[in-house]
Amino acid sequence: MEISPSEIAEDPNPVVGLSGEATMTLGTINHSVKADSMMKTMEFLVIDRPASYNAIIGTPWLNSMQAVPSTYHMCLKFPTPRGIKTIWGDRRFSRSRVAEALEGKRKPTCEHVVSVCLDEAFTDRCVEIGANLSESLKFELIACLKKNLNTFAWATEDMPGIDINITCHELNVDPTVKPIKQRDESWDPSALAQSTTKSRNLSKSDPYRKLGILTGSLTQSL
Structure with a gap:
């Protein structure tokens, strides 16, 4: 407008x-x-x-x-x-x-940002703020961030006392169920050789054509 x-x-x-x-x-x-x-x-x-x-x-x-x-x-x-x-x-x-x-x-739009260092003693402690902010608002925002510098967690040492249930991950499985080892697939040498030869021939005749790969007894398109 x-x-x-x-x-x-x-x-x-x-x-x-x-x-x-x-x-x-x-x-x-x-x-x-x-x-x-x-x-x-x-x-x-x-x-x-x-x-x-x-x-x-x-x-x-x-x-x-x-x-x-x-x-x-x-x-x-x-x-x-x-x-x-x-x-x-x-x-x-x-x-x-x-x-x-x-x-x-x-169509995603990316706003222009500028990097601001909040702690001169540690140059890696930086944040990004909007580049189009007015000077007065930018000054107030940077002052507020520096004032609350201790609020940010810059490293794992800055986060003591976190519950182990939050930092520790585990698989959601039933511990009473006995694990089952998956059996090895039986490959038919003749079928594998035939599929390999066919794929090579198709690749030579039309390199842009989608080829199939043999997985077990099924052939799926790439």
């Missing part, structure tokens, strides 16, 4: 999605929303993430507009000085936007 960073009031807060993933907001911004002849100024949370919508209008705007939405009819009705107005949704457009959003999610 080409919003200038100077218009954003810095107030980072976590926003949790349906998947449980938390995203930090950049802050808030007051933006005008026009519906027909009605104009309302609303506060929006600003998030620097790919999304299928430019803005999501919630309950505060609906209440201020005295609007009544209907998801079944895909419309929104609200009173104006010139009577009741209706905004209709476009089902085909909505589906195309959802498809574009899903297509974008299939």
Whole structure:
């Protein structure tokens, strides 16, 4: 939406999605929303993430507009000085936007990060933070990490007193059952030689063709 960073009031807060993933907001911004002849100024949370919508209008705007939405009819009705107005949704457009959003999610995006050393005495004690953070937020974040440096476990010696049941792994088997040794497979020399010869011939004639390998008495495709 080409919003200038100077218009954003810095107030980072976590926003949790349906998947449980938390995203930090950049802050808030007051933006005008026009519906027909009605104009309302609303506060929006600003998030620097790919999304299928430019803005999501919630309950505060609906209440201020005295609007009544209907998801079944895909419309929104609200009173104006010139009577009741209706905004209709476009089902085909909505589906195309959802498809574009899903297509974008299939392409993973990697956020630029920078490495920050938290302990000058140990240069390997580093963490990565977002490179696009504002200078003030970056300064506060680094100060908080350095202040709580002892919270991090940099080595196994930093984690004393852990229950042995957590650090020790075992096979989930019944100890009362007697183990059985698997018998050796009996290979037929003639069948093995025939399969090897056939595979070599196929490889020479068409090296891009998928070959089969003999496993026991079955032949499976690579």
